[in-house]
Amino acid sequence: MDQIGRVLVMGAQQHPERVLLKTTDGLTRTYAEFDERTTRLANALLDAGFSPGDKIAAWSGTCPQYLELYFGVAKAGLVLVPLNSLFTKHEAAFQIEDSGAVALFYESAKADEARVLADEHGLRLMPEFDDWHVPDNEYDAFVASGAIALPPEPDENSLFVISYTSGTTGRPKGAMVTHRTLKNTARNHSHSYRTPQGSVCLYYSNMSFVATVLGLLISHVFVRGTIVMMTDVDGPESVMEAIGRERITFTFVPTPWIPAMTELARQHPDKWQQVRTFVHSTSKAPPAQMRRWAEVVGHRYLEGWGMTEASGSLFTVTDVDSVLKGSKADDFYASAGRAAIDCGVRVVDENGDDLPHDGVSVGELVVSSPALVIGYWNRQEATAKSFRDGWFYSGDLGAMDADGFIYVTERRNDLIVSGGMNVYPSEVEACIAEMEEVAEVAVVGGTHERWGQTPVAFIVRSAHAMIDEQAVVDHCTQYLARYKRPTSVRFVDDLPRNASQKVLRHVLREQLHS
Numbered sequence: 041m042d043q044i045g046r047v048l049v050m051g052a053q054q055h056p057e058r059v060l061l062k063t064t065d066g067l068t069r070t071y072a073e074f075d076e077r078t079t080r081l082a083n084a085l086l087d088a089g090f091s092p093g094d095k096i097a098a099w100s101g102t103c104p105q106y107l108e109l110y111f112g113v114a115k116a117g118l119v120l121v122p123l124n125s126l127f128t129k130h131e132a133a134f135q136i137e138d139s140g141a142v143a144l145f146y147e148s149a150k151a152d153e154a155r156v157l158a159d160e161h162g163l164r165l166m167p168e169f170d171d172w173h174v175p176d177n178e179y180d181a182f183v184a185s186g187a188i189a190l191p192p193e194p195d196e197n198s199l200f201v202i203s204y205t206s207g208t209t210g211r212p213k214g215a216m217v218t219h220r221t222l223k224n225t226a227r228n229h230s231h232s233y234r235t236p237q238g239s240v241c242l243y244y245s246n247m248s249f250v251a252t253v254l255g256l257l258i259s260h261v262f263v264r265g266t267i268v269m270m271t272d273v274d275g276p277e278s279v280m281e282a283i284g285r286e287r288i289t290f291t292f293v294p295t296p297w298i299p300a301m302t303e304l305a306r307q308h309p310d311k312w313q314q315v316r317t318f319v320h321s322t323s324k325a326p327p328a329q330m331r332r333w334a335e336v337v338g339h340r341y342l343e344g345w346g347m348t349e350a351s352g353s354l355f356t357v358t359d360v361d362s363v364l365k366g367s368k369a370d371d372f373y374a375s376a377g378r379a380a381i382d383c384g385v386r387v388v389d390e391n392g393d394d395l396p397h398d399g400v401s402v403g404e405l406v407v408s409s410p411a412l413v414i415g416y417w418n419r420q421e422a423t424a425k426s427f428r429d430g431w432f433y434s435g436d437l438g439a440m441d442a443d444g445f446i447y448v449t450e451r452r453n454d455l456i457v458s459g460g461m462n463v464y465p466s467e468v469e470a471c472i473a474e475m476e477e478v479a480e481v482a483v484v485g486g487t488h489e490r491w492g493q494t495p496v497a498f499i500v501r502s503a504h505a506m507i508d509e510q511a512v513v514d515h516c517t518q519y520l521a522r523y524k525r526p527t528s529v530r531f532v533d534d535l536p537r538n539a540s541q542k543v544l545r546h547v548l549r550e551q552l553h554s
Contacts (some may be wrong), residue, residue: 081112084186092117117194214417226262254352284311322460399441477505
């Protein structure tokens, strides 16, 4: 019963005329319409010669066709490989090769680069995601070519999505999401996100951020909700306006917008009274900001901690009573809440021994959840290291207080979180190190007023090299997405190291504030 395609089929049987998807520029699709289109898409893919288990890549931002592709792939028993729409073709190429993708869907803006990738990697190009307003486009014709009878269902333990994440010390890893682990995410979130049947979700993120699709969109289909997809986001003001106009009951607020949304909510209480949940998303926010936010929105406040390795679900979450009645947490607004339903959280030292729940003993956060992915694609060693005896060793550091509240103190050690996007220093360093004028390089996170953090590169020049900051930035512009590029470059005589010759990144971070 845990096939993702069946979630939609049952929703269409129960509420055929309910709106599943609405865009702010005019598209409306009911559950019945969406179900039929995705069944046709599934059959069109199978008729095109793809077999269950084949990997289909997608390179696009937010659009209705992308959500259809998720469910079409699910019904066909294929595997989706989402590529970040902010990636350059150099970055996308690795994931295509690593996953073994055989075909590529793409948005119109990526057409030229998609053709290059297809030529270089033997991909079959599928119809592009064109403007849905254009009648008789190639994608719609492809969908219409498929039959309306459901194809055979995949096994619920079959691989469904390869969602690429990464550690700070190696190549990107493909987290393997199955139908069952994702269905468990939906079950988790119906409680954690406080989303009853018919919940109305305002979505204004980028669908190539896979966890938002798994955790927000598919979870809303599970509760037979309505997804309102914003196509005209123009800052917090436009989001607050849409919340009121569309009578939204669930949405998220990214860290950079917390101050502005707090003031807008204070000024326009009539627009958001129907909201049940405002989820804080992306990077950590100062506790004082979160307290002010909660003082305005009250019980609608929600904080949590999760990641791609949980199929996009939360491990920890706050509850209504803690906001309304107070809690015994050491510092509630600095916490990520307590373990979610069906989840376990431990704090362990370097030997794997449990640390006391005193709120100050910091160790690795280790979790169990029915939504955990089944491992990393083609990464047996990494899988064995992170997934042990039913527990996932997250790499995140944190503490737990006596009342079970979790405090995430650092995201995967040296990870840089810029505007909610994960930037892995090793990837930026590898790019810069390709320059002949660079002898050594280390990248750390510096503070940024808007994005929280930003990459800063410390570089030791090669002998007699005259490389300057602009040359480094120009090189990174060619190979890295905008959010990964260093916004500051510092040239130094040498990098600080310990006795084992490992770079002391904390020393570099301290230099940024000296």
